[in-house]
Amino acid sequence: YTLLGNHEILNFRGEFDYVTRSGFKSFAKTRFSPSIYHELEPEKRGRAAAFTRGGPLSNFFAQNKVILKLGKIIFVHGGLNLEHLDYGIEKINTRTSAFIKNKGKLPEIMRGSKAPTWLRYFSQNLDKQKCRHLEKVLKRAEVEKMVVGHTIQKKGITSGCKGKIWRIDAGMSRYYGQRTLKILEITSAGIKILSIKRK
Numbered sequence: 001y002t003l004l005g006n007h008e009i010l011n012f013r014g015e016f017d018y019v020t021r022s023g024f025k026s027f028a029k030t031r032f033s034p035s036i037y038h039e040l041e042p043e044k045r046g047r048a049a050a051f052t053r054g055g056p057l058s059n060f061f062a063q064n065k066v067i068l069k070l071g072k073i074i075f076v077h078g079g080l081n082l083e084h085l086d087y088g089i090e091k092i093n094t095r096t097s098a099f100i101k102n103k104g105k106l107p108e109i110m111r112g113s114k115a116p117t118w119l120r121y122f123s124q125n126l127d128k129q130k131c132r133h134l135e136k137v138l139k140r141a142e143v144e145k146m147v148v149g150h151t152i153q154k155k156g157i158t159s160g161c162k163g164k165i166w167r168i169d170a171g172m173s174r175y176y177g178q179r180t181l182k183i184l185e186i187t188s189a190g191i192k193i194l195s196i197k198r199k
Contacts (some may be wrong), residue, residue, distance in 0.1 A: 002064045004096065005077040005150065006117040011051040012061070016044055020175065023047065030056065054102030059164050062100040065093045066116050073186065079119035079148050081133075084109065085140045089196065092116065122165045123151035131161035138164060147184065156182045157193045166191070167180040175196075 007018060018023075019052030024043050040048055050056050067089045068075045084092065087109050098104035109115065122134055138144060149169040156170045170182035182195040 001068055001070070001075070003068060003077055004064050004066050004117065006115075008061055008064075009096070009106070009117055011047070012053055012058075013106065014048065014051075015045045015046065019044075019047065052102075053100060058100050058102070062097040066096050066110070067092060067142070069143060074141050074143045074145070075145060075147045077117045077148065078115065078150040079122045080116055080137055080141065080146065081114070081119065081121065082137060082140060083114070084116050085137065089141075090160075118150070122146065122160070123148060123153075123167050123169075126160040126165070131164070134161050134165055143148065149189060152176070157184055163191070 007199070010016070010018065021043075024047050027046035027050045028043070030046035030050045032045050036052075037045040037048050052058070066076065067080065069089070074080065087107075092107065092109060095104060095107045096110055099106040099110075110117065112118065113120075115137070122130060138146060145164050147164065147166045147168060149167075151167060152169050152171045153167050154171075158167045159165060160167070166184060168182070168184045170183055171178045179198055181196045181198055183196065185192050185194050
């Protein structure tokens with residue numbers, strides 16, 4: 001399963017501030033209408049065309065969810081709070097998918113630092129108050145654990161609140177220079193962290 005993160009949403013909004021030079025170069029051969037992208041620097045036009053809402057990559061990304069429940073675990077790029085659950089997981093997923101297909105607007109709940117793709121509440125400085133809040137979120141979502149990414153954990157994959165939150169962003173991208181990749185393996189036998197040396 002692949003989830004939507006903040007960078008995919010940014011690109012479909014036409015925002016490329018976090019794209020690397022090689023990230024633009026990868027789409028250099030993408031066909032586009034110059035009249036639509038003439039305001040962008042030439043090296044950015046291919047990626048912009050590829051990430052046009054309803055464009056070449058939209059069908060692939062539109063099938064990916066923002067929030068995914070698998071058994072008793074919920075997965076989300078940034079994090080979840082009660083507001084997201086009040087709005088509705090399925091509604092967030094379907095309306096974000098429609099936005100990517102150019103069949104609707106991006107829901108307001110998917111904008112800003114508290115969006116499920118941007119939230120860092122459970123990824124930094126956990127305390128008893130945050131753990132109590134997490135308990136409420138998990139109970140409302142009818143799950144036992146939450147797995148999030150988005151916020152890099154400098155010491156590798158971490159857990160908190162007695163194993164009820166797992167933060168798996170260990171800087172896997174080559175940009176961060178990690179020589180050892182960290183992967184969270186979830187099986188019927190339990191959860192464990194795997195280390196794989198990068199070739």
